[in-house]
Amino acid sequence: MPATQLRAASPTGSRTGTREAILALALDLLQARGFNAFSYQHIADRLGIRKAAVHYHFPTKADLGLALVAHYRTQFEDWRAAQMEKGAGPLDLLRGYMAISLHFLRDGGKACPLGVLEAEFASLPPPLREAVTALDTELREFLAGVLEAGRGAGIFRFDGPAADKVLVITASLQGGLHIARAAGARSFTRMLRQLERDLGITND
Template structure:
């Protein structure tokens, strides 16, 4: 019997990442192991370690992938060509998609609860993800206020942080109660941001 780790199909790395993210959103980062992933994929734990030597590597890769997706999404012509109000609606749609999924929580919402127990590399990546998303939304809000299509008081960065925190919290509320809680909070945000 060979001591070499089991080498799987070319998409194994992505399958591992997808399943790990699903487990993270369902249970939390500290509540799943490589054994959970290996069992679900029908492989040995050594195969997981081959692609992601440590759980920290895996967790960091999940957040880095989310950052790449965010930055790609931000640069898509179908988003950049929209007016600020429509860009805000596009961001809202991302959170609505989370609501429609069984996890009903976003990556930030899941990891923020465990932040102090996360490895340093994951903490840094989560801070970067949050900063990049906040900067994007602040730019949308600032442009929308200048165009008269969005309304809010205070600094755009502060309002962006409030909106994102509210959306993450609304997903948590929906997880505890039901989706009606999310929609109550969501509609209040829209009421406050979109002028009549």
């Protein structure tokens, strides 16, 4: 899509920004309701455009899902780059990652995009499944590095491989966001505190 690149490069080229508006709204709907629980019609209605306009930008729902994963991946990469630039340590990185989840929860009870897609995994188009698996792996590898570095620096304390510990932490965060919808937001903040205790982090 050379035209898209052109628009992205030159601000004057983007007259409406419809594509970006669809992506932002769809990510919201995905996190708040799930991939199978929103339709092109919902997006069109809330954006004041026609359904076919959504299909123009994202021909099939699989295309939209793929773009959503790519969009979320970009957001994560930007966050990671910003953290690295300001020299964030393992504790900053872990707490920053937790803060992202907490922000989701407070923003209308949203969940992690990957957690939502994994919950609906069986009904996802195969290409979307592969994209989810790939990003999921990337996030876990990043966090495993954070955990290992933190343990080496004496900031975290835990038994077993960091690759196993990261599974507990990401599963807790994703599952905890879902549980918080039924059990209340406090359940999630209490869970976060417990996750820190389980890493030997002593709170002031």
